[in-house]
Amino acid sequence: MDCLFLPADSPARLDADTPVYWLPKQGAGRWLRLDExxxxxxxxxxxxxxxxxxxxxxxxxxxxxxxxxQQALAYVAEELLAENVDELHLALGETLADGRQRVVAIGRQRLGDWLAQLRELGLPIVAVHVDADLLPRDATQLLFLGERGLLGGAGETRLVFASRDWPALAGHCPPPWHAQGSEAEPPVPLEDYRPLDDPYAFLAGNRATAVNLAQGEFAVETGSTGLGYWKPLFAVVGLILLVQPGFNLVQAWYFQRQGDAYAEASQALYRELFPEDVRIVNLRAQFDDHLAQRSGGQAGFLRLLEHTAGALEDGIPVTIGQLDYNQDRGDLALQLQAMDFATLETLRRRLGESGQSVQLGSASREGDGVSARVVIGG
Known part of the structure; x- marks a missing residue:
């Protein structure tokens, strides 16, 4: 497909006159205005x-x-980034040799604005990459675009730097070093250097292995139109409709038996691990609570908060006035206001259905409503 490279000094607002490097799927690349x-x-x-x-x-x-x-990624990334993780778009890439996963982060507002502005100009963007991440994924890779240098390769490092600073960076990058550039000679001494007629075409050729930032809220569905494209699919759908009813019955019977077997095995394992739990209401929730009690900290807090949100999702009319989490005890205390005592009892019952320990106390009437303290977990 056609490729559009934004320059390093791209403004927050892209308009028809913004210069970009345009690389069509057929033909040579060149610098054009966005309207062109x-x-x-x-x-x-x-x-x-x-x-x-x-x-x-x-x-x-x-x-x-x-x-x-994505939820786990936001939690882990918060420890690594100085910025507010809620304001960032985090795109997951491939798994590295040491088991970690590559991540690309960009301001959510900036990316959203750029995509909206480009589409307003009639440019249908379906994939988003980063130039330094388009370098080949072996050894240490360098690309010199005049005074601007890009660093990538097999490792996690993706970096843009002033070309003249490469000697200072070289000691931090494992050899071998493979360098390419837009000039006949490298800007600094390098043994393995290859001049390129079009370095942007070189980058575009590596899109298949690069991280695509069009994920999550920025994901784009693509497809062809036209009846001819869909004819093979219609044929397959017709065949499926002929055999599907019988297949569904057999499959349902098989999976029901498998599910019952797995459920029995899971309950047996749970009773073996936690013999003190004589009543199993929600196996998954109770198992997660045991893990949270052992891990403590923010994970336990988030898990209790999730159970509370689940109990309130049906619209039980209560207001949370205060929330306190005790890490030592592993419990979450809520100061609640409701219309009557029956509403508080309904909430207590819903929280108990998730397998949580729930204590309702200190209930009193205040004006037209009631207030109470509810303690979950612990």
Whole structure:
């Protein structure tokens, strides 16, 4: 697809006159204004951001389940970043040799504004990469674009630097060093240097292995249109509809038996690990609580907070006036206001259904309502 490279000094507001490097899927690349790119575009476009706009690091995540990875990523990244993690878009990349996962971070507002502005100009962006991350993923890779240098390769480091500063960086980068550049000669002495006719085309050729920032809220669905494209799919769907009812019955019977077997095995293991729990209401929630009690700290707080939010999601009309978490005891105390005592009892019952220890005390009437202190966990 066509590629659009934003320059290192890209403004916060992209308009029709903003200069960018345009690399069509066919033909030579050149510097154009954005309105000229929109006129030349022939379909989906891959946007390449300057490394100056992003941060790069690697993290060890405690889960590989897709639905939990973003939540775990935000929690782990908060320890590494000086910025507010809620204001960042975090894109997950590949797993490194040491088991950690590559991460690219960029301001959520900045990325959202750029994408919206480009689409307003008629540029359909479907993929987002970073120039330093487009270098080949072996050894230490360098690309010199005049006075601007890019560092990448197999390691976690992605860096933009002044070309003249490479000698000072060299000692921190493991050899071998593979260097490419836009000039016939490197800006600093290098043994392995290859001049490139179009360094941007060299970067674009490595998009398949680079991190695509179009994830989560910035994910883009692509597809072709036209009846001819869908004909094979219609044929397959027709065949599936003929055999599906019988297959569903067999599959449902099989999975029911498998599920019952796994449930029995899980309960047996749980009773073996936690014999003091004589009543199992929600196996997953109770097991998570035991883990939280052993890990303590913020993880225990977040888990209790999640249970509280789950109990309130049906719209129980209560107001939380104060919230206190005791790490030593592992309990969460809530000062609540409600219309009547029945509402408080409903909430207490809902919290208990998740397997939590719930204590309701210090209830008193205040004006037209009631207030009480509820302690969860511990």
């Amino acid at each position: 790119c929109a006129a030349a575009a022939q379909g989906a476009i891959s946007l390449v951001l300057p490394a100056e706009a992003c941060s790069f690091f690697a993290v060890s995540l405690p889960t590989r389940k897709a639905r939990w990875m």
